[in-house]
Every structure is written in structure tokens, then in C-alpha cells.
Amino acid sequence: MQWYKVPDLNFTGQPFIRKEKIAGKQICLVGYEGEVFAMGSRCPHAGEDLSGGWCKDGKLVCPVHRYSYQLTTGRGSPGQNDYVETYPVKLKRNEVYVGIGSFWEKLKAMFTFEE
């Protein structure tokens, strides 16, 4: 996995939502309740931009049809049967780094179990 520093973002704990292109992917960065989350910015319902949405109860709400996705897992709310890909985030001082893994790293992680 490779870590990418998000340019021009110093996280101070204040809430924010913004879209950034990182490693060729459009990623929605969300500052929520003192943490930063990263997920794909394209809504799986009809392709709208999730970075125009808002947060509620630990979920990012799409501004168009109001489907919502858990910030921690990307899982859609019950009944939606969809999800948004999420990415790990690290904070170093106030700088934000997003981890982007290769397809093979993701596949390996799916079949690796911790005891």
C-alpha cells in the first residue's frame, strides 16, 4: 500500500467534506467528529458527486436522492444494497495521508484472517 499526502489540507478537527484526485482516483475526504475518512466520491446509486453531500449519524448522505453510506465501512444504509469503496487514512501532525492499495493487496486482505 502506498500513502499519499493530501495537498493543502491541515486537519484541525473542524468538519469538512472535499473531493481530491489522489493516485488517479476521485476521493471524497470527510472530517467528522475529530476524524478523517476517505471514500470514493462517486455515488453508486446514479453516479453523483458525494462531496456535495453532508454527514449525519456517521454516514455521508448523497445530495441527490439522499442515499447514505457509513463513513467507516462505506456500506450503504439498509435496503440500498450498495457500498462505496473506503480508504485508510493516517494523520501525521495535522497532515492527512490516504492509503491506496493495488488490486492484489486488496484481494489478499480479503482472504487474510486475524485470530
Ligand code: FES
Ligand atoms: S445519485 Fe446518490 S443517491 Fe442517487
